[in-house]
Amino acid sequence: MIPKIELHLHIEGAAPPAFIRGLAAEKHIDISGIFNERGHYAYRDFWDFLRVYEAATSVLQTPEDFARLTRAVLEESAANGVIYTEAFLSPDFCGGRDLSAWRDYLAAIQEAAAEVEAQGGPILRGIITPIRHFGPEKARETALCAAETAGDFIVGFGMGGDEKAGEPKDFQYSFDMAREAGLRLTCHAGEWGGPDSVRRAWRDLRVERIGHGVRAIEDPALVDDLAEAGVVLEVCPGSNVALGLYKDWRAHPIGRLYERGVKVTVSTDDPPFFHTTLTREYDRLAEALDWDDAVFHTLNRTAAEAAFCDGATRAALIKRLEGQP
Template sequence: MVKKAELHVHLEGTAPPALVRKMAARNGAKLDPTTFKSVGEFAWSNFWEFLDCYDKAAATILTKDDYRLITYDYLARCAKENTIYVEMFSSPDHAAEVGMSYTDHLEGIAAGIDDARLEFGIEGRIIVTCVRHLGAERALAIARLVALTPHPYVVGFGMGGDESRFHPDDFAAAFNLVTKAGYQTTSHAGEFSGPESIRASLAALPISRVGHGVRAIEDPELLEELAYRRIPLELCPGSNIATGLYKSWGKHPFRKFMDTGCLVTLNSDDPPYFGTSIGHEYEQAAKIFGLSKADLKNITRNAISAAFCGEELKEKLLSRL
């Protein structure tokens, strides 16, 4: 089985329904029954309903130990699929909504990373994210936390949320702050908004990678620029199909990105919501796009090379390939 690495997964979005119910029960948290479609499925039918469902499930994460649990649980599942490294997006805004401090939030995740490493040998790191539709002031507040509260497992800063809200220019202060503090950055762009979202993000923000970026396929000049500049793309085919951006795996442009020389990676985004996993993404990519073991190994190599962790860890990970 090919070794794997993942750069784009939302930690709060990794908890499957059974774990969400478990946390709600032990925390005495009220759980809206409309959160679930069935015992093992979340209930949503479009992107906006997905965001709402995600928030309802994430609201059951109330303690530092909850964050340890969901981190360990996800890394354990990844390790069983021969994954050796995961960078997880964490959301201090979700933690703050339930009264959890930034440091408790990080300490819980770090404990889960340590537990998973000890048991499975998998490595994990954290990319702290702001939420775009919460606005620039909140993003700057999160950026200040990152810059002023360093943690050995926090390796970068990112932005998710509704692409249609605000302009990348509005978040330049936040991204510049963390960049000056020595962190690399990434931002969601070109998922539900078109290639202009990617262009605007590259122009306004000091990003090292593009989260999703799949809509670049609609702009040949942008595609050529991404390939020439070797800007890594955090592609998430299963997510794009589940949210209706593409009708099927066969319609997804992943192979076209490869063929044009773009630096591509495979990622699961919010796996239990989209019926996927990092192993499933590799499996489907091989099957649908005709990828060889060498192709898949190169995708893993791309991810490790594009990771925000230190060079020493990268070398150790690359040696495991």
């Protein structure tokens, strides 16, 4: 239960299955085919996971649905000692990228987050994400939503989805728009696209963080470049193991990346899909890599320094990590 900071969490992907089933029942929507006999999300591989993810998200249809989701996700985070979370939010799922509708969804999410924070729960900040396999044109619409609502709560811009859809340079316009609006940048890469996808995202989109990024380990020169430049990897080991990218926790490269001087952090990605929590991630890493509290403190300090929040929030987080009042 040490204080934890999480930088890579998809808010829809963090929806507990029971929450989604309950919401579907309220709306009389049949999505029973995305669950197994135990009530867990069921998928065959990463691409089937995307299908199930989008089906689960389809029951989230109003700002109030997302407010309820935000409370449920933050309650789970609080139960695992999380004090700060950056969640990926997508206008694609919140009003179909219509700016006026997106403002309504965002207001509901932000209000729910503020209520949780006021009650002593985690601080939440948002990173707007276009969906890569929806294409560059829709990404531009998402970037406009991000630019128009950038501020204290919306602090970053990234990109999720299928890494094999298009090239990072296809999305340069969207990332440039977000950068000009003052948003800080991250991008999913180095999960299914290989080490070259990391280099292309870093080079072409000029991001300061990479979501996942673990396939960089396959290119020693790239590992050295990332370490030297201080690029931060938002690593989600449980996600990678659950999706079959690595056979087990001992085979996961986060330990080797850390030893080579790359700045790594630990997150859960879409925790109920992968039967994980941030506490479980820490426990499994401690078991597999013999990491002690000092290592986890370093990872959380790295996460605090890499967070996209304002300086005052960062300073307060670091104080909490250090055990100061």
